Amino acid sequence: MALIEVADLCVRYGEIEALRGVSFSVDEGRVVTLLGSNGAGKSTTLRAISGLIAPQSGSIVFDGKSIVGLGPAAIVRLGIAQVPEGRRVFPGLTVRENIMLGASNGKASSAAIRREADGMFALFPDIRPFADALGWTLSGGQQQMVAVARGLMARPRLLLLDEPSLGLAPVIVQAVFRIVEEIRKRGTTVLLVEQNARMALKVADWGYVLETGRLALGGAPDTLWSDTRIRDAYLGGSQAKAST
Numbered sequence: 264m265a266l267i268e269v270a271d272l273c274v275r276y277g278e279i280e281a282l283r284g285v286s287f288s289v290d291e292g293r294v295v296t297l298l299g300s301n302g303a304g305k306s307t308t309l310r311a312i313s314g315l316i317a318p319q320s321g322s323i324v325f326d327g328k329s330i331v332g333l334g335p336a337a338i339v340r341l342g343i344a345q346v347p348e349g350r351r352v353f354p355g356l357t358v359r360e361n362i363m364l365g366a367s368n369g370k371a372s373s374a375a376i377r378r379e380a381d382g383m384f385a386l387f388p389d390i391r392p393f394a395d396a397l398g399w400t401l402s403g404g405q406q407q408m409v410a411v412a413r414g415l416m417a418r419p420r421l422l423l424l425d426e427p428s429l430g431l432a433p434v435i436v437q438a439v440f441r442i443v444e445e446i447r448k449r450g451t452t453v454l455l456v457e458q459n460a461r462m463a464l465k466v467a468d469w470g471y472v473l474e475t476g477r478l479a480l481g482g483a484p485d486t487l488w489s490d491t492r493i494r495d496a497y498l499g500g501s502q503a504k505a506s507t
Contacts, residue, residue, distance in 0.1 A: 264290060264291055265288040265289065265290055265291070266289055266290065266291040266325065266326060266420060266421055266452050267288065267289050267312070267323070267324065267325045267326075267343075267421055267452075267454070268287075268288045268322075268323075268324045269285060269286060269287050269288070269308070269312070269321070269322070269323050270286045270321055270322045270323075270324075271284050271285075271286055271320065271321040271322070272284070272285040272286070272308070272311060272318050272320075272321035272322075272323065273285075273318060273319045273320045273321050274304075274307050274311055274316060274318050274319060275319050280476055281304050281307045281476055282304045282307055282308060282311070282318070282321075282476045283476045283477050284321070284477065284478075285304065285308060285321070285473070285476070285477065285478050286478065287471050287478060287481065289421070289452060289454055290452075290468075291420070291452050292447070292450060292452055293447075293452060293453075293468040293469065294443065294447050294452075294453040294455060294466055294467045294468050295453070295454055295455070295467060295468065295469045295470070295471070296454075296455040296456070296457055296463040296464065296466075296467040296469075296470045296471070297309075297454065297455070297456045297457075297470075297471050297472075297473060298457065298458075298460050298463060298464075298470055298471070298472045298473070298487075299472055299473035299474055299479075300458075300474075301458075302475070303473040303474055303475060303476070304473045304475070304476040304477075305425075305456040305473055306348060306425055306426070306456055307476075308456070308473070309345060309423045309425050309454070309456055311323065312325075312330075312338075312343065312345075312423060312454070313335055313338055313339075313343060313345040313423060314330070314333050314334050314335040314337070314338040315335055315345075317331075317332070318331060325338075325341060325342070325343060325421070326341070326342070326420070328341070330343075339417055339419075342417075342418075342419050342420035342421060343419055343420070343421045343423065344365070344414040344415070344417040344419035344421075344422055344423065345414065345422075345423040345424075345425065346410050346411050346413075346414040346422065346423065346424050346425060346427065347410075347425050348425040348426040348429060348456075351410065352398040352399075352401070352406045352409050352410060353398050354397060354398045354399035355397060355398070355399070356397070356398055357394065357395050357396060357397060357398070358390055358393050358394050358395070358396055358398065358401065358409055359377070359380050359381070359394045359395065361398050361409050361413055362380040362383055362409060362412045362413050362416060363376050363377060363380045363416070364413060364416075365412070365413035365414055365415065365416030365417050366379065366380075366416045366417065376416075379416060380412075380416065381394070383412040383415065383416065386412065386415070386442070386445060387408045387409075387411075387412050387442070389404075389405065389408060389438065390405050390408050390409060390412070393405065402435075403430055403431055403435070404431050404432065404435030404438065404439065407427055407431065407435075407439055408438075408439070408442065411424070411427065411439075411442060411446075415446070415451070419451060420451065420452060421451075421452045421453075421454065422446060422451050422452070422453050422454070423454050423456075424443070424453060424454070424455045424456065424457075425456045426456055426457060426458060427439050427440075427443070427455070427457065428440070428457060428458075428459045428462065429458070436459065436462060437462075440462050440463075440465065440466050443455065443466045444466050447466070455467065460488075460494075461488070464484035464485075464487060464488050465484070467484050468483075468484075469481065469482070469483060469484070470482060470483075470484055470487050472487070472493070480493065
């Protein structure tokens with residue numbers, strides 16, 4: 264059953280048409296990846312879903328309810344959380360404080376939020392020793408784990424991950440994608456935007472490829488990766504193959 268359905272989505276930035284009639288769905292409990300080159304419209308799609316930009320036309324239906332026109336705070340309360348590109352960890356706050364900022368319902372006590380934040384260290388043991396360290400002291404990979412933990416604090420049904428491996432060393436990339444697999448095991452649905460096509464397809468149940476604002480194709484990960492024409496045209500060709 265589809266948790267979110269996007270239909271004929273169109274988004275413009277001034278005269279630039281960033282998305283042109285994009286349609287796809289994500290079934291509950293699955294990891295779906297959006298692939299494509301820079302400027303294809305991947306991050307714009309996430310921003311439209313999370314309410315950060317308003318589409319010119321089209322529909323976004325989450326759990327049977329239209330969310331077009333809702334603000335980001337209302338969309339988070341419905342069960343959608345986004346981990347933005349670039350991590351955006353607050354440098355002057357501790358790791359624990361950064362994670363606690365993800366609690367969104369406003370009803371839990373500070374003590375309960377703190378306990379839940381501490382519980383995130385079971386999922387992210389690599390950052391447990393740095394719970395009381397300031398955000399700026401962490402490596403890029405550790406900051407990415409903090410950002411994902413912060414997103415999970417909202418207890419989302421749908422987690423939007425925007426380029427989680429960007430700028431990270433290969434060994435850290437492996438760790439980040441293991442976390443994506445663990446998130447799926449917890450029952451959270453994931454929509455993953457990623458330029459590392461091979462790693463994204465390894466963890467995904469389904470993939471879509473965007474090209475200059477249009478949905479070019481979709482399919483099972485093995486199907487997308489095994490077709491040489493598709494890999495060369497949309498997924499980085501020999502360079503992507505070399506990264507496996």
